[in-house]
Amino acid sequence: MGILLGGLYSLVALGLSLVFGVMKLINVAHGDLVLMSTYLAFSMMTSFGLDPILSLVIGMPVMFVIGFAIQRYLLNRAFKISMEAPLIIAFGISIILQNFYQIVWTPLSRGLTPSYAMLSFSIGGLNVPLVYGLDFAVSLIVMLALREFMKRTYVGQAINAASQDRGAAQLMGINANRVYAFAFAIAMVLAAIAGVFLGLTFPFTPQSGVSFLIIAFGVVVLGGLGSIAGTFIGGLVMGLAQTLGGYFIGTGAQMFVAYLIVFIVLGVRPQGIFGR
């Protein structure tokens, strides 16, 4: 169970990790942006009866455009101002989104509940909910796809180049600002996928973004920043630790245990367990 959940966590963290790896920015609004996709899927499900996973066909391009716009018009400018400006702006975006959700979708706890949300299958006597299995499978696929994308396409290579050395990349004729915008947009597509599967797995409220962010941050810290494989392992560790913690202390303490793990890891090994 914990490992399957860990797949979901690494999916949430992947976008954060990408943005950090490329722009050295911890996007404080990441959790709320993930939640945006969840709410989009929720709206499409309730008003058009569209399946949440199918709704990603619309959700992913929408998030791509939003991500591109945020980076292009807000963050790229902020990078020029000072070191803390992007962080403060991301914080502002997070507050704006939280309150926006509260106005549009009310503070009630919601869930994405298509017909298959309640189904489960059994492996070796363990009864596993279907969505948990889906979470894991999808996160594996997305992770491999991202890896191939970064290696084989021009945009992927340009992102890699710009993240290693911005100046040198620009000398090679790469437009760093544009590449940053693409990287952020791709991170938002990842967030879109993560959002839908989070919504399928857990109930959510407009305030859930902060807890998503902290989980994602914890995964990234555990796995070492910027590496795809590290993020995946970090996610598994996080999911396992949280489930075990919940099992021994009580389900109410699950989130508390997760936060505590992040905090302890930060104190003991800030570069991450698998970081160099």
Next chain:
Amino acid sequence: MKVNPFRLRGGLAPLLIATVLLALFPLIGVPQNWLLYLFLFFIYLALANMWNWLAGYCGLISLCQPAFIGIGGYTLALMTWVGLPIWQGLIAGAIIAALFAVIISIPVFRLSGIYFAVGTLIVPELLRLFFLNWRPVGGLLYGKGAGYAVKGATTIPATDIYWLTLIICIGSVLMMRFILRSNLGLGLAAIRDNASSAASSGINVFKLKFYSFVGSAAITGLAGAAFYIQQGFIEPTSAFNVRWTMVLMLATVIGGVRLEEGPAVGAIIVVFLHFLLARYGGVSLLIQGVILVFIMLIAPQGIMGSVRRALSHRTPHLRRQPARTRG
């Protein structure tokens, strides 16, 4: 700590006059709701000053100020339940908040820059979950989680609370003055401009930042406790809320980060906004968020920063180049 006493005096007269005027307000029959606005202004200004100290002068973007506010408030509330007088609860609130800052500085001070910000963001969330499940004294439950009434808060006249917060606020202003003109402030300025060259000229970077973090936590805790005397009730979700971070960040950014008078100007605007938008509930915070983003993009040096720049064009000897860093 060495202080240059001559530099402390400049501009002290207007501050003194303002303080006396504000202190006289309740006696000359100023309307109650005005006093309430001013009360909020005092609290916000104290909080914003403390954030400016950390973010502006130490380069520590602390997102855990709500933790100190909540701890100050909870200490006060719990002390009144044990049966101790309120003023002791206030002081205990400041002390416990400072102690807590010492404890969390162990993990978060290993982080720098942007890591520090996210590391501190976790702290209020951690505390919120903790206080939702923890109920040290008293059996009565008010609403969800561990909400506490501040016992005896209703017996304190509103004017006393007003004066108390005025003292805390002016205290925080004087404290900033003192710090910026002492060798602590000079050390911090040196660190801000170039940390490694400051360290190589004999400044203990860690120590200065640590003192600042703990000191700021103490005053933030005190202001938080004072706020909850007026509220009379505390519960985890509002005490450890990111809304606090939003308010004090907004006040500092509007007024001008890294400027002594920035938070004061910003706090006036924030209180003004607060009451202007109070009727619209959730939209109010949304608008504040939009303002924060826009100010940061259009005028990152804030109102007072722009004013200073405009003035320095007329009087060139005052011109100061802001330190620019890029990460």
